[in-house]
Amino acid sequence: MSGLLQHSGCYEEGRLLRVAEKLPCREIQAGMLLSLLGEPGQYSFPSIFIYGHRATGKSHVMQTLLTELELPHATVSCVECVSVALLFEQVLLSLFGSEATSLLPRSPSLSDFVRVYRQQCSLCPAEQTRYIVMEKAELLRDMDANLLPTFLRFQELVDDNVTVILLSEIVWDKFRPNTGCFEPLQLHFPDYSKAELQQILSQDSHPSYSPDLYASYINILLGVFISVCRDLRELRHLAALNFSKFCEPLEEGKVKESDTPKLWRNIEPHLKKAMQTVYLREVSSVQWEKLQQTEEKETGVMRGLSAHAHVELPYYSKFLLIGAYLASYNPARTDKRFFVKHHGKIKKTKTFMKKHEKTSNHLLGPKPFPLDRLLAIFYSVVDSRVAPSASIFSQISALVTLQLLTQVGHDDQLDAPKYKCAVGLDFVRAMSRTVNFDIVKYLYDFL
Template sequence: MEDIIAETQQEIPCRGRQISFLASILGEDDSPLPSSLFLYGHSGTGKTLVTITLLKKLGIVTSHVNCVEFYTSRVMYETILNQLSGTVPSSNNNYTSYASCDNLGDFTRHVREIAKERGDPRMAIVLERSERLRDCDANILPVLCRLQELTQDVNIVVILCSTLPVDKFRASTGFMEPIAFHFPQYTKDELVRILVTRRVTDYSEEFYTNYVNLVLSVFYHATKSLPELKHLVQLNFKVYCEPIEKGEATDTDIKKLWRNIEPHLKKAMSSVYLREVSSSQFERMQSLVSESTTSGDLPQLQPQMKLTGTTKIELPFYSKFLLISAYLASYNPARTDRRFFMKHHGKQRKTQAMIKAKERSSNQLVGPKPFPLERLMAIFYSIIEDKVSPTANVFSQISTLVTLRLVTQIGGEDQLDAPKYKCAVPLDFIRGIARTVGFDIVRYLYDYA
């Protein structure tokens, strides 16, 4: 086991504690597996990579599926059964699956049959992006967590990988708590170490380390995802080395190299990880910019280069809803809260005077209006689906929004004077935030109702 842990830690640096924990839980040879594991953390923190690598080295029969790909539960069941049994649908077998499976009862029965056919090996089901299972039937998650029990003690473990904590998965009945383990985000030093070890270049390690530190100094606050940063490092390295290849600078002339790459990094910041354009499109845009700079024809190229607005600040889940609530409190009259945020608010008749008054003054043009903290929290609890306790964690996120200058605090310096707030972001920004959490903010705005 120690050899496997050491080998895995060498392949996947900066994840030693996570590798040791999973190896000790999974064991080796014929040791019994836990019923279920829950691995959570931000995307790009190595959850799936560490898990799949360890399972292969331990010789565990593995089914690895991404829950985003399944539009019905039947597709998920049959895909898992195919991978556990080694069945590959192809033209030779007329694209036939291991078995037709429509429900959880058939699924557990087929898993038991596969275990007997293969000599009762240790098996694992890895469900990536498992938060999608919350939208499926209510009994799927409880059954998967109890799969080892329901298959009459088949030595199988279900590993759920998610970006959400386990609190978001708890069902009302039948849910057996899995063993949860957190994968934290990489620190800046860990990211530098990983990116440098994966370099593919003839330049020295010191030169490449300086380059990686330079890129991280720009993008680290925008994203800490390893795949995103790796992509940005590889994409801009050629531009960074251009002055050296042209003979205009040496590999020790950091200032000249920085001046050359600075405009390219600023353009990349407008679309981190090219979330809105592909790599080839971004490189084509870069070449068009450089050509237009020499020819003086930039205005004609601007329509092709225009990108839609994107959020450059990564916010926690509750902070996004708090910011949306702040925007609604700033731009909706207080008298309309009952209409928008209560189920049984009664019908409101629109009079001619109300219609004319609404036409005369638009809240979007007048600007944000201050609101008290109580109104903000009332709107927040109305629009969020989950039951959130009013803990210090929630109120600290309001202070974070004020620190980031997304929300402005007015007054409150006197202990007797309660503070008021105003939202400081425009509609395009807040619509981008709302899209990330699937919230239709226009439906709740007075000007558009």
């Protein structure tokens, strides 16, 4: 709150109090934004660049300030604006109304947008600064090359008291156009710390239980998930989804709210299972609640909660992952035997058997393999089913992003990247059955 009051300017203290209540752990950033925006009747800086990781409060802080302080603004999502024309219409509609959008031609250019905006400014002079907020602004780089430089100095082009605010998940150094542009003011939103996440999530306490119980539940949840996830939205979703399981012993009367160790022992295995579904939305909330109530009769262990057991991949990606598994667990010298026709027979004499006596590769774990070996196996196992296309490289990157493949080696090895397969035998066998491929026949350990 002190950060907001320090930059309060002419804003009422009551409004700032309401803003502070809605922005826990972001008072410093909100105060800095107020100082950058300045007084309502004065010219503000032409453009502001706000960056930070996903779910760090960028959009929430910006919208809360503009809404609570009743500042004229237009908020545009660059994801939803699939064309430049739609983007122009959204800005004009929010700031000037539907009459302004009717003045645009069917396929408006950037100059048409600037002309219509200037006309509306002459009809409706700005009593205070107007704000244009662009979420997911990194997508502007894929649009017209002149679009981003124009918005960065939009105030000068339209001769109006307007500030363009860009919200992005990437830093400005990777955002800046190669042709050069006006440099915006930059503001960084850091990731929430564990204490801040605890404070924010604890505010969502359940009305049927005490706030202290919910706070202890959030502490347990963060203890499990903080190492793999700091996304506030993801954590809030997980907290709401698993709270009913946490409260089961309380509803059955087995423990009291103060008996945290017993509550922890009840929820711990469940949260570890749930951790496998972080970011992989293959299980809906309704399905998850049903799975919570489904238990194996013999073992008492919940069924079907593994994310890898449910993830569905594109057709090519399945064969790429099959090829990666074969490359990780088969010696390279056996590739010719498995994937080349008429390779010749290998006579297994006593000398040969003693020389090649082996320990199971599955016990030793996956071994790294080069990209060209993966592609060679991929083309062999796909065979005549489909004609492979150039999109397989992007699918390899997607498998790495999903942590089904792991890229190994140094960053300077750009010409020969190496990978490891990060899935188990049960998963790859289940997936290979969906494409009618018997992977066991191609594994050296099972000969």
